[in-house]
Amino acid sequence: MFTGLVEKLGTVRELVPEGSGTRLLIDAGELAAETVLGESVAINGACLTVVSRDATSFAFQAGPETLARTNLGQLMPGDRVNLERSMQVGDRLGGHIVQGHVDAVGAVDSRQPDGEWLTMWFRCPSSLTAEMVSKGSIAVDGVSLTLVDVTAERFSVALIPHTLSMTTLGFKQPGEAVNLETDVLGKYVVKYLRNLSLAGNTSS
Numbered sequence: 001m002f003t004g005l006v007e008k009l010g011t012v013r014e015l016v017p018e019g020s021g022t023r024l025l026i027d028a029g030e031l032a033a034e035t036v037l038g039e040s041v042a043i044n045g046a047c048l049t050v051v052s053r054d055a056t057s058f059a060f061q062a063g064p065e066t067l068a069r070t071n072l073g074q075l076m077p078g079d080r081v082n083l084e085r086s087m088q089v090g091d092r093l094g095g096h097i098v099q100g101h102v103d104a105v106g107a108v109d110s111r112q113p114d115g116e117w118l119t120m121w122f123r124c125p126s127s128l129t130a131e132m133v134s135k136g137s138i139a140v141d142g143v144s145l146t147l148v149d150v151t152a153e154r155f156s157v158a159l160i161p162h163t164l165s166m167t168t169l170g171f172k173q174p175g176e177a178v179n180l181e182t183d184v185l186g187k188y189v190v191k192y193l194r195n196l197s198l199a200g201n202t203s204s
Contacts, residue, residue: 001086001087002098006143007083010043012027024043024059026081037052044070044141046100046102046142070105096139096183104124104125106180108121119156121156124153126153138183141179143163
């Protein structure tokens with residue numbers, strides 16, 4: 001479980017094919033040294049397990065399902081990634097409850113600067129926008145954000161200078177892929193209403 005508050009920008013050092021999967025080696029400075037083997041870390045919002053580490057880097061294994069359903073399969077050496085260690089019991093929940101289970105890959109649709117601030121629009125499947133509401137929460141590349149506007153296949157967020165400087169969203173350009181995870185509460189509400197509707201149709 002995560003909060004969507006990125007701790008550090010890491011850099012992909014190496015991608016090593018392992019059968020149908022890939023081993024990702026990521027430079028993360030002191031953050032790597034603070035982790036232990038078997039610990040969960042969100043890489044661009046996707047929960048992966050630390051399989052090896054040293055003083056400045058750690059490695060993760062991403063299977064074919066993860067590579068197909070996230071933007072991790074598009075990474076190249078030198079790319080920057082958002083990093084967040086899993087939360088501990090008693091931690092402050094500064095963002096929102098993020099599971100680290102990416103729902104789909106979306107894309108940056110536009111960037112609209114407003115001084116030091118930035119409004120970003122993202123395009124995604126309509127099945128995801130059905131789980132979003134204005135002023136609700138969304139995780140984009142693992143970053144906990146507040147939704148501003150939601151349409152059938154797009155949504156927008158307002159980014160402060162700190163978020164732009166500390167996460168991949170500061171340099172993501174239109175057309176680039178982002179991992180999306182909707183609020184888990186929204187998932188349950190949509191599922192409940194769908195089942196309620198199906199039950200009503202069956203009884204009639």
